[in-house]
Amino acid sequence: MTDLAVRSPVALLRRVTQPARSMGRRVEGRSVYLILTLTAAGLVLLGWFLPWFVGPFTAGTGFSPQDVVSSAPTGFATVLVYVMGASALIVVLSPLAELVARLRKMTLGVRVDQVRAIAGAAGLVAAVLVYVLVGVIREEPAFGVLSSTTITNSAVWLTMYGFGVALFAYGAKGLVLTRPNLAFAIAALPFGALLPLMFHQAPDFLLWAASSLAIYTLLALGLNVVVGFAGLLDLGYAAFFAIGAYACASLSSPIHGIHLPLWVLIFLGAAIAAIFGALLGAPTLRLRGDYLAIVTLGFGEIIPDLATNNVFNLTGGPNGLPGIDQPKIGPVDFGTSPQWYYWSIVAVTLISVLLLRNLQRARVGRAWVALREDEVAAAATGINTTTTKLLAFAIGASVSGLAGAFYGSMLTAISPDAFQFQVSIAVLSIIVLGGIGNITGVILGSFVLTFVIFWALPHAHEWSATFAHNFNVSAVGNINFPQYTYIIYGAALILMMLLRPGGLLPSRARRIELQTGVESESLAAVQGRA
C-alpha cells in the first residue's frame, strides 16, 4: 500500500474502481452493489420530487432544485443545477443499465464505472455549492421568491446524499463487494444521523415516519430471532408488542398515577415482554411448523381481545390508554421535538442490532440454528431444547417490548387496534422479504416495506392527484388507489418472492436451501409425546 502515497488522485480513483477480485462472494456482493446504487438513485429522485411527496401535507408550495432554476434563470446556481441534473440522469439511469446488462448476461466495463463515479463526484460538488448558495449565502437574485427554505434544504440535502452514496458505491466497489454489511453501515449511518437536520423545522411527519420505521425495524429484528434463527414460526408476534406497549403505557400515565421515565420503561418493557414471551412460549414447546404457527396465531388474537375487553381494568377497553407521558431528559422535551425520539430510537435500534448480531455468533446463536436445522440431533448433542426455545421467545419478545415502550410515548395513546393480526403479518412479511435469518436483510426489508405500507400506498392517491394536476392528466388523478391498496401490496409481495425467493439479501444458508429443500421433525414427535 506504500505506493498509494505517490499516486495521483486520478490513479487512485482508477484503482478503487477496478472490479473486485473476490469472486467467491460475488452473488451477494453484486446484489448489495445494485441495492446501494438503487438507493442512491432513489435518494436523488426523492430530493428532486420532494414537493410531490410532502406537498399534500404541508398545504404550501415546495421547492426542489428545479425551482432554483425557474426562480433564477440567469444565476450561477442555475448552471450548478444543470450540472446536478445531468449527473443525476447518469446516477438514476445507471442502476437500470446495470439491470439490463445483467438480464442480457453482460457486464458493464470499468469505463462505465468511471463515468458514474465522475458523475457522482460532480453532482456532489454541485449540490454542496447549491446548498451553500441557498442556505448560507442566501444569494438574493436566485432565491428571492423562495418561501419554504426548509424544503429546499431537504431537497438539496437528499440530492447531495444521493450523490454521496453513488460516489461511495462506485468508488469503494471493492468494499461493497467484499464487506456488504460494513458498506451498508457506512452508507446508511450518516444518512440516519443527518435526517433530522435535513428536515429541521420541516414537517414533523417525516420524523414520525422515520421513528415508526425504526419501531418496525425493531419488531422485525425481534421476530427474526424467533423465526429466522430458531426456526419457530410465530404468527402472533404483535401480542408481545402489545404487552410491552400496554405495560409501559400503564407505568407512565395518570391511569395508575405512576410516572416512570422513558429510559427505565425501555428496560421494564423489554423485561415484561420477555417474561410473557417465555410464558406464551412454554405451551408451544412440543410444536413445530404449522402447529406452532396456529397456536401463536391464537395468542396474537387473544391478547388484543383481552385489551379490548378491559381485562382486570388494566387496559382501558376499546379506547385504550390515553395521556401517556411525554418523556423529558433535562431540558429536552421529547413531546415537542420529534428528532429526540428519532435519535433515541435509532440509538436503541443500533444497540439491539449489535447485541443480536453478537448473540447470533455466540454459543446461544449456534444452539438456535442447530435447533432450527435438526431438533433431534440438537438434543442428542447436549442442547436443552426447552430452555433454548424459551430463550429465543424471550429475547425475540424483549426487542418488541423496547418498540412498545417507544410506541406508546410517541403516540401518547394506545388502543387495541394497533396490535391486530395485520401487524404480525406485516412484520413477518418484512423479514421474509428482507431475507430471513440475515440481520442486514431484515433491516433493508423493514425500510422497503414500511415505506410501501405506511407511506407509498396510503399516499399514492395524493401523489397521483398532484401528478394529474401538474401535467393535466386527469385519468391518473381519477385512479382510486385506496381501493387497490392490498392488491398492489399483495402483487408486489408475490412478484418479489418469485424474483428473489430468498428475500432481498438472503442469508447464505437460505440461498443453498432454496436449491435443495429441508425436512424437519420435532423431538417430541420422535419421542412419541406429540
Next chain:
Amino acid sequence: MALLEMASVTKQFGGLTAVSNVSFSVGEREIVSMIGPNGAGKTTAFNCITGLYPVTSGRVLFDGTRVDGQPPHRILRFGIARTFQNIRLFSYMTATDNVMVGAHWWMKERVWDGAFKTPRGRREERDIEQMALELLDALGLGDRAGSYARELPYGLQRRLEIARALATRPRLLLLDEPAAGLNPQEKNELMALIARMRDEGLTIFLIEHDMSVVMGISDRIIVLDHGEKIAEGPPAEVRENKRVIEAYLGSGASQEARTA
C-alpha cells in the same frame, strides 16, 4: 465394572415390541458391535440408551447411574454421545460450527457473555473454535472447516458427525452404522479411527452391517433378532453361532451348513 448396562430393557410401540427384554453390558474401553437383520431393534436400542425413546420397562445404567427416563441432552451430559444411521448434521452450519455445537453443554459462556462480548466469552469462543479446528484436522476435515455440512461429500459428513460427538467429551460413543455408504478405503480409515479413539480411552459401541468392519475391530458382538438378544460373544464365537446364521440366512441355512 460395566460402563453401560442394559437390564431387561423392553420397548414397545403400541402392540409392536421392538426391543424385548434385552440385557447386556459394555465394559470400559471395549469395542462392542451390535448386529442383526433389518428391523431387529438395534437402532431402537440406541434410541433407548440416548433417551430419544423412553423405555417401556427395564433399566439403562451408565457407570452405575440410572439414566433411562432422562431427556436426551441430560443423558449426553453423562458422557454418552452418538451418531445417526441417516446422518443428522446441522446442514446449514459450517463444519466448524457443527463441532462447536458439540461443545455447547460444557461451555461456560452465558447469554450475556455472548451479547456483550465479554472478555471471558470471547476467550472461550476463541478456545472452542481452536478446539473445533484441531478436531476437524484430526479427522481429516481440516480444509473443509468453512463448508456447510450439506456441501460435504458423504464420507466426510460421517466423519463430521463423529467430530461433533467427540466435541461433547464423551466416555461412550455410540455409532449407528458408521461404515454405511463408505468405500473400502474409507472403511479402513474408519476402523483405524475407531481403534485410535479406543486407545485414547473411549468406549465404542456400534451398530454395523458390514461384517469385515464388525469382525475386524470388535472385542465382542451382540446379536439381536426380532427385538431379542440371540447371541453375545467374541467375533469368532458369534460367527459359528447356529442361531445367528439362522437369523441371517433363514432356518434352513444352518442345516445346510452342517450337511455340506
